[in-house]
Amino acid sequence: xxxxxxxxDHLRYEMLTRRTVVxxxxxxxxxxxxxxxxxxxxxxxRDKYATLAEDNRINIELIxxxxxxxxxxxxxxxxxNRQNFGVILIPERAPSVEKALxxxxxxxxxxxxxxxxxxxxxxxxxxFVPILVADNLSWEQFAAINFHTPDLEGLQPQxxxxxxxxxxxxxxxxxxxxxxxxxKDLEDADPLLQLPGFRIGKLGIERTEExxxxxxxxxxxxxxxxxxxxxxxxxxMPGQPGEDLKLTLDMEIQKFAQxxxxxxxxxxxxxxxxxxxxxxxxxxxxxxxxEFNKGITQASYQALLNDEKKxxxxxxxxxxxxxxSTFKMVVAIAAIENNVISPESTVxxxxxxxxxxxxxxxxxxxxHGPMNMVSGIKNSCDVYFYELAxxxxxxxxxxxARRFGLGQTYGFELPxxxxxxxxxxxxxxxxxxxxxxxxxxxxxxxxxxALLATPLQLxxxxxxxxxxxxAVVPRLVRPAPGLDANLxxxxxxxxSARAIQIVQAGMNAVTNQGGTAARSRIDIEGFEMAGxxxxxxxxxxxxxxxxxxxxxxxxxxxxxxxxALFVAYAPTAAPRYAISLIVQHGxxxxxxxxxxxxxxxxxxxxxxxxxxxxxxxxxGQEKG
Numbered sequence: 001x002x003x004x005x006x007x008x009d010h011l012r013y014e015m016l017t018r019r020t021v022v023x024x025x026x027x028x029x030x031x032x033x034x035x036x037x038x039x040x041x042x043x044x045x046r047d048k049y050a051t052l053a054e055d056n057r058i059n060i061e062l063i064x065x066x067x068x069x070x071x072x073x074x075x076x077x078x079x080x081n082r083q084n085f086g087v088i089l090i091p092e093r094a095p096s097v098e099k100a101l102x103x104x105x106x107x108x109x110x111x112x113x114x115x116x117x118x119x120x121x122x123x124x125x126x127x128f129v130p131i132l133v134a135d136n137l138s139w140e141q142f143a144a145i146n147f148h149t150p151d152l153e154g155l156q157p158q159x160x161x162x163x164x165x166x167x168x169x170x171x172x173x174x175x176x177x178x179x180x181x182x183x184k185d186l187e188d189a190d191p192l193l194q195l196p197g198f199r200i201g202k203l204g205i206e207r208t209e210e211x212x213x214x215x216x217x218x219x220x221x222x223x224x225x226x227x228x229x230x231x232x233x234x235x236x237m238p239g240q241p242g243e244d245l246k247l248t249l250d251m252e253i254q255k256f257a258q259x260x261x262x263x264x265x266x267x268x269x270x271x272x273x274x275x276x277x278x279x280x281x282x283x284x285x286x287x288x289x290x291e292f293n294k295g296i297t298q299a300s301y302q303a304l305l306n307d308e309k310k311x312x313x314x315x316x317x318x319x320x321x322x323x324x325s326t327f328k329m330v331v332a333i334a335a336i337e338n339n340v341i342s343p344e345s346t347v348x349x350x351x352x353x354x355x356x357x358x359x360x361x362x363x364x365x366x367x368h369g370p371m372n373m374v375s376g377i378k379n380s381c382d383v384y385f386y387e388l389a390x391x392x393x394x395x396x397x398x399x400x401a402r403r404f405g406l407g408q409t410y411g412f413e414l415p416x417x418x419x420x421x422x423x424x425x426x427x428x429x430x431x432x433x434x435x436x437x438x439x440x441x442x443x444x445x446x447x448x449x450a451l452l453a454t455p456l457q458l459x460x461x462x463x464x465x466x467x468x469x470x471a472v473v474p475r476l477v478r479p480a481p482g483l484d485a486n487l488x489x490x491x492x493x494x495x496s497a498r499a500i501q502i503v504q505a506g507m508n509a510v511t512n513q514g515g516t517a518a519r520s521r522i523d524i525e526g527f528e529m530a531g532x533x534x535x536x537x538x539x540x541x542x543x544x545x546x547x548x549x550x551x552x553x554x555x556x557x558x559x560x561x562x563x564a565l566f567v568a569y570a571p572t573a574a575p576r577y578a579i580s581l582i583v584q585h586g587x588x589x590x591x592x593x594x595x596x597x598x599x600x601x602x603x604x605x606x607x608x609x610x611x612x613x614x615x616x617x618x619x620g621q622e623k624g
Contacts, residue, residue, distance in 0.1 A: 064195055065215035067163060068242030070175060070205060072251040073277075073478060077166065079175050079206070084162035085142035086135035087155055089118060092127035094154025101133070103152050107144040108134055136162060136294040163199065163206075163293050167251070169286035170258045173314040174249065174414070174476070176204020177289035192217045199293065205245065208413050209477065215242035246478045248277035256603050257282045260596045265309035265584040267316040268597070269459040269474075270604055273466040273569060273578050276474045276490070279604060283315040308559070309584075317417045320452040321582060324534030324589070325380045326567045327401075327447030329465055329503045331388050332373055334400035336499040340391040343373040343502045349383035353442075360386050360442050363535070377506025378515040380533060382446050389445025394436055397444060398424040403493065405460035405471070406453050413476040420457055423450040448536060458567050458580035465507070466530075466569035466578050468500035469493055507532050508572050520594035522570065527605045529598065531568030533589035538562060553587035561585040564592035570601050577604050 070079035087104065094100035101115055114134060121131045133155070137145075145157045163178045165171060178199040185200060186193055192214065193200065200214070201207040218239030257268050261284045270280040287304055304312050313319065335341050351367035353360045362368065362382040368375075376384035389397060401407060407422030421427075423444065425436040443449035453461075456474060463472050470490040479487060507530035511521045516533045538560060553561040564586035569578045579601050586592035605611070 062191060062195055063218035063220055063236070063239055064192060064198055065218060065239030066161060066241040067178075068213040068215065069244045070213075071244060071246045072249045072254075073246065073279075074250065075246070076251045078171055078247070078249075078251065080164050080166070081161045082164040084135050084160040085137040085139065086158050086160060087133050087137065087142075087145055088130040088158050089122075089133050090127075090130050090154050090156065091122050091125075092154075097122045100152070100154045104133065104145075104155055107148065108137060108141050110134065130156075135160070165289045165293075167255070168288045168290060169311075170255055172204075172286035172289050173283040173316065174204055174247070174281050175289060176206040176415075177202055177292040178206050179292050180295075190214070202292070203289075204414055205247070205476070207415055209245055212245065213242040216240040248272075248279065248476055248478050249281065250279045250604075250607055252607060253280045253600065253604055254282065257596075257600045258284060258286075260599055261583070264586060264592075265315070266582060266586070267319055267455040267584075268579065268581040268600060269316055269455050270577060270579045270600060271459050271463055271474055273463040273472060273575050274470070276463070276472045277478070278474050278476050279577070280600065281316055281476065283313070283319075285309055285311040287311045314414065314416055315582075315584070316455045317412060317414055318454070319582070319584070320418050320420050320454055321563050321565075321584075322449070322451060322536035323406075323447040323453045323458055324536035324563070324565050325382075325447055326458055326461075326532050326534035326565050326580075326589075327451065327453075328377060328380065328385050328445075329507065329532060330401050330404050330406070330461065331385050331392070331397060331445050332377060332503050332506065333404075333465075333495060333499045334392055334397050335373075335388045336502060337400065337495060338392060338396050341373075341388060346370040346372050347376070347381075347384045347387045349381050351383075353383045353386045355386075355390070355439060355442060358439055360439075373502055374506045374509055377503065377532065378509035378513065380510075380516050385445045386442045389441050390438065392441075392445075394441045394444060395424050397441065398422045401451075403471070403495070404464050405473075406451075406457050408457075410456075410460070410473045412456065412474055417456070418454055420454050421450060421452040447534060455580045455582050458565070458582075459578050462567040462569055462580060463578035464493055465500065465503055466575035467493075468495070468497065468504075504530060504572075507568070511568070512572070516590050517566065517568075517594040517598075519590070520566075520598040522598060522602055522605075524602075526571055526573070527602065528572045529568050529570040529601055530572045531566060531594065531597070533594055534565035534567070535587070535589045536563045536565065538585070559585060561587055564589045566590075566593035566597045568597060568601060570605055576608065577601065579604070 066081055069077055069081070072078055087108065089097065089100055091097055097119060101110060101118065104110065110133070118131055118133055125131065142157060145152065145155070149155070149157065165175060165177070179202045181193045181198055181200055192198055201210040206213065216239050218237050220236040253270060257270070257280045261268065261282065264284060266282070266284045268280060268282040269278060271278045285307075291300060336343060348370050349362055349368040351362050351365050353362075360382070363380065367383070368379050368381045371379065371381045371384040375381075398407075401422045407420055409417045409419050423440070428434055428436050440449055444451050460472070460474060464470070469492060471493050472490045509515045510533065511517045511529055511531045517531050520531070522529045562585070564583040565581070566589050567578070567580045569575045579597050581593050581597040581600070583592045
């Protein structure tokens with residue numbers, strides 16, 4: 001029995017010994033693996049994991065660069081950056097988000113939309129991540145927040161930069177505005193667009209020159225702890241500021257033109273007839289782009305949409321109007337170039353012209369009598385130009401209209417440029433499936449019917465008449481210094497000097513020899529202006545109304561009144577500047593459009609750089 005017990009004890013001992021050895025070996029193997037892994041991590045791959053740890057500890061954040069300024073031709077700031085006062089919320093430092101916002105509202109009113117956004121971001125982000133509550137605060141609001149900071153737990157004032165437009169609605173259609181980045185904008189791969197609160201150009205020069213104005217992002221290296229909290233800033237590298245843009249505009253002329261047009265729904269363009277520099281570009285009324293930058297209210301935006309004078313539409317490039325009698329210079333040039341009439345030949349105007357079953361009336365009821373080309377332009381005789389158009393035909397007339405810049409766009413530096421419309425046989429057949437009628441040619445000959453032009457196109461047309469040799473195109477952004485000489489010359493106009501001389505003589509007679517704009521002449525030696533009035537109808541005058549007497553514009557609702565137009569160039573002896581001006585539903589061109597155009601042109605001549613330079617060098621004055 002004792003031997004049996006000893007045998008069992010010996011067997012259990014051997015089994016325990018084997019298990020101990022196996023367990024010990026396993027433990028030893030495990031520690032060996034761990035030791036090997038630690039050796040691999042700490043010795044062999046030390047540099048790799050040190051780099052990863054450093055990357056987790058160090059974050060790189062983008063810094064938005066200052067946006068480039070926009071300047072007029074003399075360096076006056078049209079769009080700049082200014083301090084933007086705001087307030088941020090750090091949720092972990094506030095008793096609650098709701099209580100913090102309630103405390104802030106004692107000094108800064110918040111909209112429901114702002115409160116909802118802050119609550120949404122507070123739930124989505126970590127408690128230590130700052131949330132922008134409001135920006136574009138007034139100095140009074142910002143000062144109040146600073147003074148009461150001890151009572152505003154979790155809230156901190158901050159100072160940044162925002163876009164500022166000092167001339168507000170006077171430059172809105174040129175500059176446009178900046179606003180928050182949309183989902184569509186994020187298709188641009190620039191990481192700057194991901195920054196909270198970043199704004200980009202949405203309209204005007206701000207939009208078309210966005211890449212030049214935006215600049216390049218800077219960076220800052222910050223140290224964070226394991227939970228992502230910022231501990232300190234290690235380094236900062238400023239970004240590349242956006243490029244300053246100098247426009248061709250003269251802000252003094254721009255301001256004067258805007259003020260001269262007052263509350264009218266109107267557009268005006270002034271340009272250099274030789275190089276295409278646009279000195280004034282007005283679409284009236286405008287809007288305040290600062291409101292869009294700050295975040296325009298729905299009520300304010302709806303008011304702009306509902307305004308019958310359409311302040312959101314850039315009338316200078318997107319307003320398409322019948323050019324009326326301002327088109328007659330093109331008809332005259334086409335007639336000379338196609339040898340359908342000599343400038344000295346006369347056409348008798350009795351006040352109307354019969355053609356087929358229709359009667360085409362002249363604006364002067366009793367007629368003008370015999371008219372040649374110069375007197376026809378001077379008196380704006382409709383019957384004379386009906387006859388020229390009849391002899392020309394629509395296709396020859398359309399070809400000359402396009403040569404003078406109508407029915408096309410120029411690649412102008414503002415978005416929304418419209419081409420207008422120069423009708424011809426092919427156009428009517430393609431768009432309406434109908435043949436062209438000769439009566440339509442007569443109506444086109446006086447700038448009515450399907451013919452449409454923008455104020456910018458009418459200014460280009462006038463500039464080409466004035467210089468007589470070059471198909472000049474408009475430009476709004478001045479080339480960089482030294483690059484002007486490298487710009488390609490405008491193509492030749494390919495019109496005879498004889499045709500240009502006749503038309504210029506007619507335009508000179510309009511203002512300086514008792515024509516339709518005689519009361520708007522510039523009676524200063526060396527500043528004389530040559531022009532052409534225009535009045536385009538927006539309603540059809542029936543035979544019954546003609547018999548009873550045509551109603552005056554002032555007796556009609558605003559929307560039924562004629563458009564008033566005027567185009568001109570000056571000085572007549574050596575043309576330098578062209579102007580086009582339209583007063584929408586303004587009535588007659590001689591009364592509503594010519595007087596303000598005359599005043600704007602006079603200021604333009606007075607501010608001619610060569611004149612300003614000579615005046616600055618007079619004795620007793622400092623040289624500029």
